[in-house]
Amino acid sequence: MFENENNIDNYNPQILFLFDGKYSYSGEIPQTEYHCHTDMIEISVILSGNVDYLINDKLYNVKKGQALIFNKGIYHQELLNKDTICHELHIGLNNINLFNNKNSINFNGDGILTFIKYKDEFLKCCEEIISEQSSHAHNSHFMLKALIMKLLIIISREINEDEGKTVQSGLSFNSHENKVLVKNITDYFEKNFMNDISLNTISQNMYLSPVYISKIFKELMGDSPINYLINIRLSKAKELLEKENLAIKTVAKMVGYNDPYYFSKHFKKFYGVSPNKFRASYR
Template sequence: MFKVNAKTFNPEILYVFDVATIGPSSGSNHHHDFLELSIIVEGESLYTISNQDYYLEKETVLLFNPGISHYEHSLTDMNNIQLHIGFRNVTLDYLPKNFFPVDSPIIHLKKKNTEFFAICRKIILERTANEPGIDLMIKSLVTQLIVLLLRDECALTTTTTQAILSVEEQKKQQTVKDVIHYLESNYTDDIALNDLAHIFFTSPTNLSRIFKEETGDSPINYLIKIRLEQAKLLLDTEMDIPIKEISKLIGYNDALYFSKLFKKHYGQSPSAFIKNKNK
């Protein structure tokens, strides 16, 4: 099994949706700059992947690394139910970020097939029910799917050795993982870039550079996102916690500043979020 660091494993789920298709239909050729799972839960479909055509049946998993072109099409009388999941911020030890070592995007699970597709159906039911905490539940279920892919002997391959990072790149990767773990464990503290650089025995400039290379963001912006995600979880609970108190709980003494950050990130103020949640 490919290893992940449980302390820093925190996939960002970009979208999850299920769709029932009755042919004829055709999509457009495209690719992503993130990872995508397209899962044929029921039925049959045609896929064109990197200009090659494939006929695929139920319980087929498609795992697209960034940059892999693909599109789906169905003939008359073809029908299927598919689950599509876009995600990023996943790193397997010694491999580039957002990369899974697969010989082919088409995966037929063996050892974990039954368990995997039971979770897929659970995700579809969860989306239909749309109960409070749906985002957190779906993230948990998607995380389970990723782990099952790592565990199944037929999913990933060890032959993609050219993708293994150099020792220097592995050290950078580990430093960023350690910084993320520190931020997630201490986000309520007053943390500055200079403090982080001192803790991890490097310069602020170097830390910012390698962190952005790995995450696409600065350490402080990453910290802000952690705090706002925690605030969103607190706002989404049934507990009536005052916004001022939530602000303090995530590390901001200035509730007005917190509200501005929240609105900039989520497109609505904390009070508007609460109001919309209760509709």
């Protein structure tokens, strides 16, 4: 409905690769080169054991319950040593559109996310992904897509829990994002004023609290979202009364009012005259 990162209509991640890997040291050189990705995000999940990773020239030992999240431009390399025994799930993704940036997962942690609150749920989802991939069941690709979407949501919840914020709070929005948010709402009002719209509807579709939406909207527009919508509806009604010979009940319905009495009351309050008298003045 709205052009917003957290809009469910925009949430359609593309799975580029997905593989289950079990590793142990074989005395050979590391299986991967020190590299970065320029066109995707890679998520590597440690399901059991531990392994060393070189990330942007820093060495880390990662263990079960941790995920490595390599956004574009993050250099990384898996390093196997004589003590390495680990089981990992590797996922390559594009078009995430769930987090604040279009196609990256940002958090405080140098690319390593340690699951605490959602650890069990996260690992269970990873096991479900591996099981589904190996099952080759009918329409398995649809189920894998659904499970990956679930996994990303679990990641977002852990990140927000860890950083002491929620997706709904909206507190991370900057001034530009606030302007985009308000413009999306006003554009939606202009196109859908004839439909049933409430602040709760907007809130649910944008995954933001009604209080936050009202606050930002009033700061930028000088009025509440609902009053702004009422002004649009009454302005459209005025145009219809000036140009069309329609019943008041019909005009009310056309601009989003199911109750003609309620419409007339709003119209008179706004223009100082009833709809009937207003139309009569144009004849």
